[in-house]
């Protein structure tokens with residue numbers, strides 16, 4: 001639809017929005033990979049050292065609030081702007097649906113981590129280091145699915 005000012009604007013912005021999307025996704029993923037690792041050491045090591053649990057609380061809270069939440073919001077906003085840019089997403093293909101499902105899974109995982117942080121703060125964490133190590137594979141698997149979906153466009 002050339003000539004429509006809104007469409008023209010979305011086309012002009014598209015490479016910039018995509019760049020911002022990828023920057024946000026990198027930052028979000030960094031936290032999604034690292035926070036479960038912090039939980040592993042929080043469970044297994046923190047009790048042995050005076051003052052260590054408080055340091056872990058602060059690191060976990062800052063990572064979620066300062067890096068992960070803003071990055072998730074920017075990734076979603078930029079992703080949705082591209083979804084509404086005509087001609088970018090072909091809904092007849094499988095990849096947008098596969099990516100959409102994986103991205104919802106990634107967002108669920110983010111909220112799962114938030115809930116586990118709350119458990120730590122309230123002293124009612126029940127998961128072991130091994131369980132947190134296993135949950136660390138969730139964002140890895142979802143990332144592989146998402147990257148293959150956006151690159152192969154099956």
Ligand code: HEM
Nearest residue numbers: 022025075076079080082083088089103106143146150151
């Ligand atoms: C948060 C919700 C998300 C939405 C709504 C979304 C949506 C989109 C859309 C519509 C595109 C444009 C596709 C194209 O230009 O052909 C795109 C590109 C891309 N997305 Fe996402 N995305 C999201 C999250 C993610 C995540 C979590 C990752 C990585 C783990 C990711 C990785 C990418 C990459 C690498 C591209 C560039 C692909 C290319 O060069 O064509 N996205 N995204």
